Amino acid sequence: MAMTLAEKMLADRSGLAEVRPGQIVETPVDLVMGNDITAPIAIREFEAAGAKKVFDPGRVAMVMSHFVPAKDINSADQTQIMRRFAREQAITHYYPEGTGGIEHTLLPERGIVVPGDIVIGADSHTCTYGGLGAFATGVGSTDLAYAMATGRTWFKVPESMRFTYYGRRRPFVTGKDLILHTIKTIGDDGALYRAMEFTGEAIRDLPMEDRLTMSNMTIEAGGKVGIVPTDDLTLRYEEGRALRPWRVYAADPGATYVEEYEIDVSQLEPQVAFPSLPSLTRGISDVGDVAIDQVFIGSCTNGRLSDLRVAAAILRGKQVHPETRLIVIPATQDVYKAALREGLIEVFVEAGASVSTSTCGPCLGGHMGVLGKGERCLSTSNRNYVGRMGDREAEVFLASPAVAAATAVRGRITDPREFSPKEAAV
Amino acid sequence: MARAWKYGDNVDTDVIIPARYLVTGDPAALGRHCLENLDPQFLQEKTDGDVLVGGRNFGCGSSREHAPLAIKGAGVSCVIAESFARIFFRNAINIGLRVYESPAAARGIQMGDEIEVDEAQSAILNRTRGERYEIVPLPPFVQEIVAAGGLMAKLRQELARGGAAS
Numbered sequence: 001m002a003m004t005l006a007e008k009m010l011a012d013r014s015g016l017a018e019v020r021p022g023q024i025v026e027t028p029v030d031l032v033m034g035n036d037i038t039a040p041i042a043i044r045e046f047e048a049a050g051a052k053k054v055f056d057p058g059r060v061a062m063v064m065s066h067f068v069p070a071k072d073i074n075s076a077d078q079t080q081i082m083r084r085f086a087r088e089q090a091i092t093h094y095y096p097e098g099t100g101g102i103e104h105t106l107l108p109e110r111g112i113v114v115p116g117d118i119v120i121g122a123d124s125h126t127c128t129y130g131g132l133g134a135f136a137t138g139v140g141s142t143d144l145a146y147a148m149a150t151g152r153t154w155f156k157v158p159e160s161m162r163f164t165y166y167g168r169r170r171p172f173v174t175g176k177d178l179i180l181h182t183i184k185t186i187g188d189d190g191a192l193y194r195a196m197e198f199t200g201e202a203i204r205d206l207p208m209e210d211r212l213t214m215s216n217m218t219i220e221a222g223g224k225v226g227i228v229p230t231d232d233l234t235l236r237y238e239e240g241r242a243l244r245p246w247r248v249y250a251a252d253p254g255a256t257y258v259e260e261y262e263i264d265v266s267q268l269e270p271q272v273a274f275p276s277l278p279s280l281t282r283g284i285s286d287v288g289d290v291a292i293d294q295v296f297i298g299s300c301t302n303g304r305l306s307d308l309r310v311a312a313a314i315l316r317g318k319q320v321h322p323e324t325r326l327i328v329i330p331a332t333q334d335v336y337k338a339a340l341r342e343g344l345i346e347v348f349v350e351a352g353a354s355v356s357t358s359t360c361g362p363c364l365g366g367h368m369g370v371l372g373k374g375e376r377c378l379s380t381s382n383r384n385y386v387g388r389m390g391d392r393e394a395e396v397f398l399a400s401p402a403v404a405a406a407t408a409v410r411g412r413i414t415d416p417r418e419f420s421p422k423e424a425a426v
Numbered sequence: 427m428a429r430a431w432k433y434g435d436n437v438d439t440d441v442i443i444p445a446r447y448l449v450t451g452d453p454a455a456l457g458r459h460c461l462e463n464l465d466p467q468f469l470q471e472k473t474d475g476d477v478l479v480g481g482r483n484f485g486c487g488s489s490r491e492h493a494p495l496a497i498k499g500a501g502v503s504c505v506i507a508e509s510f511a512r513i514f515f516r517n518a519i520n521i522g523l524r525v526y527e528s529p530a531a532a533r534g535i536q537m538g539d540e541i542e543v544d545e546a547q548s549a550i551l552n553r554t555r556g557e558r559y560e561i562v563p564l565p566p567f568v569q570e571i572v573a574a575g576g577l578m579a580k581l582r583q584e585l586a587r588g589g590a591a592s
Contacts, residue, residue: 024567041451041491049581067449124489124513140491140517141451142577149581156565188436189483193512222483224512277436332509364445364488385440385487387463392441 002252004160005227006195009135013118020075020333022260030117030244032147033061035103036068040081041141044047046148054089055151061093061112061121062086063103066360068096071367091099101332104128104300108212109334114238115230116247120144120153125300125382127223130196130215131208132237133230133249138219158195158224161186162257165202166268167199172416174310175210176302176380176400178202178263178411179217180271184281194258197251198228202265203287208237209306214235216301217382220278272378272413273398276386284403294377295326295408296389297401300378303331305338307401312344314405314419315351321411324352327369329361350376353408371396378407427553428475428503431468432537435481438489439514443496456492457499474501477541481507481532485514494518506550508532519568520577526550533560536564 001018003011011018016027034042040064046054054060062082070076079096086094093112100106104125107113110225115133119126122144129136139153147153147178163182183190196218203211211228218226228234230248272287274280297303297311308330320326328348330336336358339345354369362369363381371377371390377388377397384396399407402416411419443456443465450456461468478497484507491576494517497505504524518525526543535541539554541578550559564572574580 022565024565037445037448038489038491044451045578049578050585051581066445072449078449122489122491124487125487138489138513139488140513140520142482142520146577146581150584156569188486189509189511191484192509219487219513222511255590364440366445370446383438383440383487385438387444388440392463398566 001256002256004195004227004255004257005197005229005249005251006135006158006160007255009116009118010155010157010249012249019157021157023157024154025157026152026154027118028152029120029147030395031059031061031113032144033063033103033107033119033121033123033126034144035066035123036064036075037066038080038141038144040078040124042144042148043081043085045142049145049149049227051149054148057090058092060089060091060148061103061107062091063095063100063106064097065102066364067366068359069357087227098357099333102300102303102360104216105331105335107224107302107368108132109332111238111241111243112242114236114246115223120147124219125216127226128212128216128219128300130218130225130227131212133228133234135225135227137224151402158193159258160195160197160255161191161259162197162199164200164260164262165198165265166200166262167201168204168265169265170269172270172402173265173268173314174398174400174402175206175213176217177268177271178265179214180278180281180398181268182263182271183217183221183278186221187333188220188277188279189222191218196221196223196226198226203228204231204233207306208233209304213301217278220382269399270403270416272403275384275395275397278382278384278398283335287413290397290413291376291411292324292378292407292413293375294369295324295369295404296362296377298327298329298331298368298382299360299381300331301382302401303329303335305335306351307380308335308339311405312347314402315409315414316347318351318409320352320408324408324411326351327362328353328355328410329368330358332358362389378404378413380404383420427540427542428477429473430477430479430535430537430539430541431472432464432479432535433464436483436486437464437480438486439490439493442485442493443490448490448492451492451495453495453499455499456496457501460496460500469500472500475503476501478502478505479507479532479535480505482509484510486511489513491521494521494523498523506531506535519571521556522576527562528559534559
């Protein structure tokens with residue numbers, strides 16, 4: 001039977017000749033991950049069940065990302081559970097604040113997750129690693145505890161949807177714009193319980209960081225995984241980076257997809273999601289006049305080096321609008337260091353931005369830029385639900401780093417194409 | 427008999443329990459903020475055993491297990507929805523919060539209706555409207571997790587058999 005990419009991966013790793021949608025499989029995991037919000041509960045469950053040792057200390061990642069540096073006493077207490085456990089279990093990939101950053105940027109960047117991996121992480125944006133060709137999905141703390149003890153998890157084989165992107169992207173149209181448009185097309189539950197497969201010539205042209213951005217927002221369409229087939233670009237990205245051998249899978253010709261979409265990216269302009277769902281996306285020409293109080297550039301969606309380069313190209317030599325504030329947070333310590341070396345951090349600071357150490361921070365209304373009543377934020381992150389970034393009457397718009405930087409300069413949601421190509425040269 | 431609190435589609439984990447409260451795993455502490463961004467009346471008027479009813483994609487968003495924990499901690503007996511976001515659904519099963527997928531119930535039940543769940547018959551009874559709705563059955567493998575008393579109970583059984591690293 002011809003199988004989709006997700007089916008091929010689950011069949012192979014579960015030791016089965018074939019699998020079908022709806023079937024339950026038990027599968028060994030290549031990596032499991034927890035962060036400072038989800039790991040403490042998992043650790044308590046793990047210990048309460050009487051488990052003594054994790055299945056492999058080299059395959060459990062513990063990353064402090066959400067409320068670090070500790071935002072209050074309670075969150076400091078939570079991290080202590082994780083610090084103790086990581087020491088006791090001699091966890092190889094343990095990254096306290098100041099050493100790692102946001103897990104979904106960190107793990108691909110350091111080659112800790114590689115193509116063909118089966119990964120579960122106690123964070124919904126674990127689906128990011130699909131950009132590398134991994135089968136990666138978010139779970140809760142209890143599933144993490146079970147997998148830490150056994151090295152296994154269970155999956156219901158998802159139905160697959162195929163998205164074929166073709167045409168040439170126009171300037172300032174990025175992976176973020178492709179995925180926002182896709183979520184608008186299929187809805188916030190358009191991929192519920194399903195695998196998304198991102199293919200086509202426009203994906204083959206898409207840089208790895210943009211692919212990771214697309215897979216990152218699979219969950220905003222309800223998807224279980226969002227996988228980009230591994231290609232030459234993937235393998236060039238992995239050379240000298242991957243810490244383990246990778247596996248390359250491809251969908252069979254004639255595999256069954258429950259839905260197929262073809263998207264002409266040459267017709268797309270920069271996209272903006274309106275409050276309070278990612279599916280409420282419009283092309284930037286249809287945005288109208290929207291004043292913005294805060295701009296946030298960062299998060300696991302768009303806090304990578306290429307994102308900061310685009311933003312700095314627009315902000316260089318300019319000032320943030322006097323009635324707007326800009327927060328820039330490099331997603332990882334490595335991104336931060338590279339941005340320092342390239343002079344990007346200086347551009348942001350000179351423009352009047354607040355720049356912080358790597359953290360999820362304002363994306364989830366945790367700290368470092370929480371919104372007050374009635375405030376409007378344009379954010380490069382992934383969710384704009386009611387109360388997501390602070391007060392329930394605050395509003396969040398989602399867009400790419402180029403739109404964010406242009407908006408920070410003008411104080412209103414702004415089309416980055418208003419800036420000359422030279423100004424915005426990357 | 428329990429009172430229904432009925433909401434729409436896409437009830438997300440940020441409104442179930444805002445991230446700023448994710449500094450504890452204690453269900454009671456989390457329950458004190460459950461749905462406060464969606465319906466402040468809920469916390470004031472709910473009583474133990476009440477039922478949450480949602481539309482499509484209930485529990486979408488974050489993987490935070492704090493979401494089903496907060497609902498449990500608020501004293502809610504079960505959640506009924508047309509469909510559930512997959513991580514929320516899995517988390518609810520794992521921590522022992524009852525969740526029932528039933529498009530007919532999600533459409534038929536209105537705010538304040540009196541609801542009874544007949545698990546043996548896989549049915550939800552609406553005493554206010556005199557209606558009966560079918561529950562979509564769980565896959566057998568998932569039923570086994572529920573029957574074992576949750577995923578950690580399953581792990582304890584496996585550890586006792588020496589089936590996992592210990």
